[in-house]
Amino acid sequence: MKPEKLNGGETTEKMPLFEKYYMQSMPYEESKFKKLDDFFGAVANCNIRFAAKGFLHYNNGKIKVEIKKIAVYVKDGFDYVGEQPLGSWSYKSMRAYKFGADAGISNRSYRDYRYDTKMGQDCYKYSNLYKYDVNYPLFYLK
Incomplete structure (x- = not known):
């Protein structure tokens, strides 16, 4: 990002593909009264995010969502x-x-x-993905 775009200008974030399709986000905030440690010093507040991978099955007006993998990661913004x-x-x-x-x-x-x-400039940092195999079938009406 060029410096002249920093203060209120429009920017495009480069992000990994899993960030584009995450399904849930949970803010994590350190207590201001907590003793300073490595995590607090480097990250402090961040978002824990969850992404899923699986299949959509269409049948008689219903959609079955079959989740096969869940990934957990941390997104930390420096904005x-x-x-x-x-x-x-x-x-x-x-x-x-x-x-x-x-x-x-x-x-x-x-x-x-x-x-x-x-x-x-502003930036975002992503942790490694922690992946888990799961088998969750969900049914939704169209």
């Missing part, structure tokens, strides 16, 4: 919308900070940096 503190990291002191005076980096700080430098 810098709203007012969220991002914390700060120090390579010299090998410390990370969540809140307070030491955590001076926010979504607004990043957006300002992007606007001033014309560098940086």
Whole structure:
């Protein structure tokens, strides 16, 4: 995405095929009071998504959905919308900070940096797919 398209411009997200057809999404939010660990520092809030693979069978006006596989994955967005503190990291002191005076980096700080430098962009990251074999026949009326 070009920098001039970042602030309110229309963009096209490149995504894996399974993201286009996911069937359920569940937001996951870390508690602000939780101790800072690797997951909180790298991901914090994300969406856990579920996708299915199977067959549709049409018979006498009814549709039978036969789910053969379910996949679970995490989608994490780095879009810098709203007012969220991002914390700060120090390579010299090998410390990370969540809140307070030491955590001076926010979504607004990043957006300002992007606007001033014309560098940086929003992005989405996807975890590996965790696939499970299942056999769920469902019936729906047309």
